[in-house]
Amino acid sequence: KGLKKYFDVTGGIFSRKIGEVKAVDDVSFEVYEGEVLGIVGESGCGKSTTGKTLLRLIEPTDGQVFFNGEDITNLDEDGMRKKRRDMQIIFQDPYASLNPRHKVEKILSEPLIVHGIGTKEERKEKVKKILEVVGLSGEHASRYPHQFSGGQRQRIGIARALIVNPKLIVCDEPVSALDVSIQSQILNLMEDLQEEFGLTYLFIAHDLSVVKHISDRIGVMYLGRMVELTGNEALYDNPLHPYTKSLLSAIPDPDPDMKKERIILEGDVPSPSNPPSGCAFHTRCPDVMDMCKAVRPEFQEVHDKHFVACHLYDTDVPR
Numbered sequence: 440k441g442l443k444k445y446f447d448v449t450g451g452i453f454s455r456k457i458g459e460v461k462a463v464d465d466v467s468f469e470v471y472e473g474e475v476l477g478i479v480g481e482s483g484c485g486k487s488t489t490g491k492t493l494l495r496l497i498e499p500t501d502g503q504v505f506f507n508g509e510d511i512t513n514l515d516e517d518g519m520r521k522k523r524r525d526m527q528i529i530f531q532d533p534y535a536s537l538n539p540r541h542k543v544e545k546i547l548s549e550p551l552i553v554h555g556i557g558t559k560e561e562r563k564e565k566v567k568k569i570l571e572v573v574g575l576s577g578e579h580a581s582r583y584p585h586q587f588s589g590g591q592r593q594r595i596g597i598a599r600a601l602i603v604n605p606k607l608i609v610c611d612e613p614v615s616a617l618d619v620s621i622q623s624q625i626l627n628l629m630e631d632l633q634e635e636f637g638l639t640y641l642f643i644a645h646d647l648s649v650v651k652h653i654s655d656r657i658g659v660m661y662l663g664r665m666v667e668l669t670g671n672e673a674l675y676d677n678p679l680h681p682y683t684k685s686l687l688s689a690i691p692d693p694d695p696d697m698k699k700e701r702i703i704l705e706g707d708v709p710s711p712s713n714p715p716s717g718c719a720f721h722t723r724c725p726d727v728m729d730m731c732k733a734v735r736p737e738f739q740e741v742h743d744k745h746f747v748a749c750h751l752y753d754t755d756v757p758r
């Protein structure tokens with residue numbers, strides 16, 4: 440609720456603060472139990488930072504995080520550690536996120552030890568089981584990360600998140616570092632696991648085509664802000680925000696008769712350390728109006744559970 444994360448930018452020989460990057464700038468949303476909420480946006484839009492802030496792996500500058508109705512924003516380290524049994528994360532890069540000096544056995548037992556789960560024997564058994572759940576085998580426990588392919592390593596990353604039996608998993612671009620040929624294998628696995636264990640995912644991706652299949656609802660971020668949030672079908676069939684429309688127009692259509700027009704955006708994504716005034720998208724928006732440059736649009740519910748931040752949908756402002 441009202442989540443913000445500003446990073447200081449320092450410079451000069453004394454490393455003084457010379458500015459700040461508004462990586463996440465007043466973002467509010469809910470994730471419902473048992474759903475997959477996809478979050479998409481270009482790199483640097485603040486989606487990963489948002490995900491990590493929910494787990495307090497990054498401390499928010501402002502705003503609140505609730506889990507099961509409990510405000511966890513100010514929980515101390517010990518309290519937060521206990522919460523993380525229910526809130527896990529799968530990282531983007533399965534190469535960087537697994538300690539290369541540890542065998543899989545150790546990597547996967549660590550969360551169990553942290554949370555005081557099981558005896559040594561029971562932990563061994565759990566590691567074996569979870570490896571099978573993610574499509575590997577018990578024998579893989581005695582190997583090192585470098586002995587696996589990228590896809591297998593991400594399976595280990597998934598197993599590590601899953602082994603403590605969490606409720607929510609923040610999936611931070613879990614397939615974008617993988618070969619295209621194995622992305623769908625990992626996506627299918629994650630989808631199966633979500634159903635089998637009744638998991639809740641916050642599923643972050645930079646590409647709408649990745650989240651299309653797996654998400655119940657989708658949120659679109661641009662320059663640290665949530666610009667649209669709605670159900671999967673509503674987003675694809677009736678996108679409201681001009682930015683969402685441009686993202687959707689970039690997805691190739693499987694039906695060649697359905698000629699859709701590709702919306703090409705002018706210019707680059709502006710720097711988050713110096714975001715445009717008013718609507719942050721106004722420098723690239725095909726529908727820009729005068730007021731967009733001055734007034735930041737509210738994130739408001741336009742239809743039932745369909746939220747958008749765009750002046751095109753203001754009802755109370757004369758244009």
Ligand code: SF4
Nearest residue numbers: 718721724731749750
């Ligand atoms: Fe475009 Fe204005 Fe809507 Fe921003 S508020 S997306 S600039 S029309």
Ligand code: MG
Nearest residue numbers: 486487531612
């Ligand atoms: Mg990222």
